[in-house]
Amino acid sequence: MTTTVDAGEIAKFEAMAAEWWDPNGKFKPLHMMNPVRLDYITTQIAGEYDRQLGTERPFEGLRILDIGCGGGLLCEPMARLGADVVGVDAAARNIPVAEAHARQSGLDIDYRHTTAEAMAEAGEQFDVVLNMEVVEHVSDPLAYLTACRQLLKPGGLHLCSTINRNPKSFAMAIVGAEYVMRWLPKGTHEWSKFITPEELYDLMTRAGLKPVDRKGYVFNPVSWKWSISDRDLSVNYVTAALKPGGSAC
Numbered sequence: 001m002t003t004t005v006d007a008g009e010i011a012k013f014e015a016m017a018a019e020w021w022d023p024n025g026k027f028k029p030l031h032m033m034n035p036v037r038l039d040y041i042t043t044q045i046a047g048e049y050d051r052q053l054g055t056e057r058p059f060e061g062l063r064i065l066d067i068g069c070g071g072g073l074l075c076e077p078m079a080r081l082g083a084d085v086v087g088v089d090a091a092a093r094n095i096p097v098a099e100a101h102a103r104q105s106g107l108d109i110d111y112r113h114t115t116a117e118a119m120a121e122a123g124e125q126f127d128v129v130l131n132m133e134v135v136e137h138v139s140d141p142l143a144y145l146t147a148c149r150q151l152l153k154p155g156g157l158h159l160c161s162t163i164n165r166n167p168k169s170f171a172m173a174i175v176g177a178e179y180v181m182r183w184l185p186k187g188t189h190e191w192s193k194f195i196t197p198e199e200l201y202d203l204m205t206r207a208g209l210k211p212v213d214r215k216g217y218v219f220n221p222v223s224w225k226w227s228i229s230d231r232d233l234s235v236n237y238v239t240a241a242l243k244p245g246g247s248a249c
């Protein structure tokens with residue numbers, strides 16, 4: 001089995017593992033983006049599986065995999081919405097941090113230290129694969145996305161966010177976030193590993209997924225808030241894709 005794990009990238013996340021749940025720590029940008037990420041994720045899942053947001057446990061009965069789950073910033077809200085959640089990360093130290101937080105929150109989440117390809121080889125299947133801010137950290141994005149597709153049931157939903165590659169994303173995501181605002185440790189991101197939306201659509205298609213939507217996440221420095229944009233995918237963006245075959249419902 002080939003691995004898509006980039007050991008250098010994983011070492012960076014191992015070193016920061018204790019800070020996952022500190023809103024002012026090294027994962028501050030993810031905490032700041034979480035409301036818009038969750039807005040997109042919940043809307044897409046509810047639309048695909050015909051669930052009513054605002055009701056109690058609308059995701060009951062859905063099996064969701066959060067691949068590259070980190071400390072569980074997305075697993076926990078999915079579990080609160082009633083989903084059966086598996087969180088997987090290649091960085092071993094993330095797992096006890098995520099488990100301890102879920103325990104404190106009274107949530108039952110199945111966290112595992114493994115990889116997408118190992119899970120796919122074991123034949124695991126999910127209704128939804130969340131693949132948020134991970135693809136820019138793997139060694140082989142095509143092999144990684146192929147494993148993500150294998151992990152979906154036919155008709156299943158793949159949600160993937162990452163960072164565009166252009167001069168603006170270099171200025172914002174690396175110079176701005178790492179050197180000026182110091183939201184992230186220097187060296188967290190490698191600009192050359194960023195992926196344009198066109199490249200991601202092409203990779204997903206080659207991996208056997210059918211892209212169906214893409215949106216940008218845009219930061220407003222005046223309101224200090226993130227919002228979702230139909231047009232501006234110049235830095236952070238998110239995509240939805242389906243595994244062909246079968247019906248999602």
Ligand SMILES: C[S@@+](CC[C@H](N)C(=O)[O-])C[C@H]1O[C@@H](n2cnc3c(N)ncnc32)[C@H](O)[C@@H]1O
Pocket residue numbers: 004005006009010013014030067068069070071072073074088089090091094114115116131132133134137138139
């Ligand atoms: C930027 S963090 C995103 C965490 C989480 N998805 C979120 O958005 O809150 C990237 C995570 O992906 C994990 N990771 C990187 N490469 C991976 C791989 N090949 N398989 C599984 N996890 C990986 C890292 O250990 C890290 O926890």
